[in-house]
Structures are given as C-alpha cells and as structure tokens.
Amino acid sequence: FITPVRVLRGWLTLCSDYGSAEIMDANHKRFALIVISLRKARGFVGIDIDWEYPADSTQASNMIVMLKEVRSQLDAYAAQHAPGYHFILSIAAPAGEVNYSVLRLADVGQVLDYVNLMAYDYAGSWSNASGHDANLYANPQNPNATPFNTDDAVKAYIKGGVPANKIVLGMPIYG
Template identity: 45%
Template sequence: MFKGYKNAIYFTNWGTSGNSSYLPQELPVSELTHILYAFADIDANGTVKSSDAFADVGKRYARDDPFNRTRGHHAYGAVKQLYLHKKRNRNLKTLLSVGGFDYSPKFVPVAADAGRRRTFADSAVKMMADYGFDGIDLDWEYPADAEQAQHFVLLLKACREALDRFSFQHLLPYRFLLTVASPAGPVNSHKLDLPGMDPYVDIWNLMAYDYTGSWDNTTGHQSNLYRSPRHPSATKLSTDDAVRYYEGLGIRSSKILIGVPTYGRSFESTSGLGQAYAGVGSEGGGVLLYKTLPRPGASEMWDDEAKASWSYNNATRELVSYDTPRSTLYKARYVRRKKLGGAFFWEATGDRGGAASLVNTMSKTLGWLDESPNHLWYPMSQYDNIRWGMPGA
C-alpha cells in the first residue's frame, strides 16, 4: 500500500567536522522521510565497521554530558542526534550506508566469499541495531563485470536474510529496510543483474547525477531530466533514460527514488553548453556546493528541453551545471507523474535554507510524504541510551 512519497537525504559523518561543518541538528527533518548516514567501512574479513567512531558516537554536542557524569555506556555524536530526530518525528527512518566511492573496492573480495558475506551481513545488522537505525544501504561503486554482479546479488540476499533473522530472533514486527545506491549511466547499470537484485531491495536510490564532468571532452548538464535535441552533446545521458531502463527490466516504479545533487560541476574556459573547455578549477576538483551558486558575476540559465539549470560568467568563461528549485520542481512533478517512490539528495551539506532549498522544494511539491512508522525499540544495542529509548529526551 502506498503511504506517501519518500524524500531522503545522505548525511555524512565527515561533514560534521571542519570549518564548514554541518551538524545533525541542522537536518530539515520535518521535510524528510529517510536519512542515510554515510559511510561505514569494511574490514578485509567482511566486518562492517565505523569509519569515524568519534563523529558517530563520541562527539559531544550541546546538552550532552561533557563530564561523563551519566553512568553507563552511551552513544553520543551523530547517532544520538539521529535517534532523537526519530523519537520526535515518528515517520523519519534512518539507515546505515556502507561503502561509498572510497570503500567500494573492499566489496569485491568480501562479496565473492560466502563466509565473508555472512560476516558482512551480520555485522551490518549489529551496527544498525547498536545505532538505532531502520535499515542498511549498500553503495558499491561499481561491480565491474557479470561475476561481481552475481556476487552483489548474493551479498544482498545475505543482508536481507540477516535483517529478517534479526527481526524474528527479537520478536520485532518490523521490516528493516535494505536499499541500494544504484547507477543511472549505462556503463555501470548495464553490468548489474537488476532483476536478480530486486527481490532483496526495498528502495533503489538512483544516482541521477554526474552525467558529465572532468572526464568528458565537452561541457554539459550533470543531472538533466531529459535529453535536449538542441544540445545533444550536453545531454548524453538523462534521468528519464535511466528510469525507463530500470522499469523495462521489471523494477517497480514505486521502488525508485531519483537522486538530486546539492552541488554543481564547474567547467572553465568554455564558450558555453556542449562546448570544449579547459579545466574544472582547483576548488574541490570542480565540485561546488549548491549553496554557493551562482558564483558572483554569473547568470543563471535554463534549458527547457532538458529541464536543467546552469550558470555562465561571460567574463571568466566559467560554466557550472547544478540543480535549482526550478529544476527540482520539474523532478518532483516527474516523480508524481511516473508514480515513482520519491527522491533523495546527495548530500545534506550543500543545500540552502528557506525558499531556495532543494529539499524543501521537493517536499512541498511531492506533498504527501511517507507516513510509515520508524522503529525505536533496540534492547540489544550496546549503548545504554539507545537501549533505553533515550529517556527524558
């Protein structure tokens, strides 16, 4: 039964530190249905582990006990804050995202071995329960061939079985989620056994961005909804193409979330869209946060065929491809028209607040957000405050 659209966001543990830190308390939780906490690491034997224990459970925020006067073994950091969000917003689900670009090579040997797959699945479920989360998200970028694709199917099967076994053993009438960050481009998506994966996957987070970048020889839209006949070299891929491919293989549309980037991709020394360029700049490898765009002196442009935004500076000859509230509005309408499951954002740090927020635009336009309940009871957690349900908070 349809219970509303999903509006999800990736929230990173490394984003909680540094001069431009984004804290878990800043998440716009009233506009979200799912938070995917990224990323957990993977040991050689398959054990899923924290990539930053201090950010996860050690960092003290305001109103946490700074002097360890509270007895017991407690989770602090982002984990505590995410649990508090769940407790105050009972339709908000949190997931442990494992892998990501940096840790993806570690999937290869683990997924290839039955024992390590079981270790991976059991340890991921344990960390999920320790943290008080509602599921697991796998982000393997990307299986390289048919053999690795089959290993991915077996890894998902092991995770689904571990999640169901966990619910059965603890008498929990709750289906913990298993989601996948999946590729939109044919180079990677065509290597996956999507029909084989689908029985184990609750949500497909379609990474509908990075369609172009420093690896291409022309500028282009990095997250366009459609191809543009007027700018074919700038729209070599499209979100609509990717959605149709998944649906054509039998993936139910209501399980697909389309990704929206909260960053832009820069191209320097170019005369415009679909043209040659020379470099992407030293700032972030050409990746710029949406909240800093458009840059001073740049004009924001609109491609009505592709339903995509970009900016161009005539003086510096810099072009930046990025999403805006206008392009996000069209994506939300596309979700509704195609009866997709919703959308997700990579990642929380880049968005603006207020009317210019991409998350807010998506939430308002989708209208009916997922009303399925989260789970709060984790008597098996190693952390006392999670196990006790964060009393008094």
C-alpha cells in the same frame, strides 16, 4: 521526520578483486553480520549500500548474493528482536547505462525495498564536454552535453524488472 538509515559506501572498483567470487564467498556472511551489529549499535531502521560499481556479470551476481544475505540477516534479526518489523534494504544505483546494464535488475527489484537512483553528477571535471549535472532528458541537438539522462535510466530499471514504486530519485541538492 527523518528516519536514520545507515549508508555503507565506497568506490569498490578501485580494489580490482573486491567483487571476485573468492572474496565474496568468504566475506558476504561476515559483511551481513557487520551490518546487523551496526543496526544494533546505532538503531538504524535500514541499510543503504553504495557499491560503485559491479564491473561484470560475476560481480553483479556476487552483489545479489551479498544483498540476499544481508536481507536474510535483517529478517532474522527482526524476527528475534522486533517481530513484525521490516528493516529497509536499499542501494545507491547508477544512472549510467554502462553501469546499470551490468546489474541483475530483476533480482535487484526483488531483494531490495528501494533503489536510490543516483540521478546526478552526469557531468563534471571528468567530462570531455560541458554538460548538465542532472538532466531529465537527453538533448538530441547536443548529445555530448547529455551523455546520461534520468528518463532513460528510470525506463531501463523498470524494463529490467525493478518496480517503479521502488525507485527513489536522487537529486543534486548541494551547492
């Protein structure tokens, strides 16, 4: 059984002011309403948002404001059109410390149903050294081959306040 969840994704850091307070204040309610219209039109049971990546504490705070607004709109829609139903809200979450250390993890854990940890693409053409694509642990004998690892990321999310039962491990099942 496959549950349809709409994924909204993008590499938003390419737009340098996307996460600014002015842009977010003006648009987070509008974005939430667009999410609801997608839900109505397509029948999705939830929304997964892929914001790669909040660059600083201001953008991380604005991300939480936006997620809370989406949650509020999903709940209001459910109350009116599907009483008792809970629409899923999740994010695609970074596994690299430089990115997840910026996030407000306790708030992420509170507002979301799931955190889909992107536990893949740890190495590639952008890397300075050959490495593993999705290693579970760091390799102390060859740290350049494992600059990221899933174990450290999961532990950091839990320590930061994300309940373990909300963490979903993304895997590289592409060829």
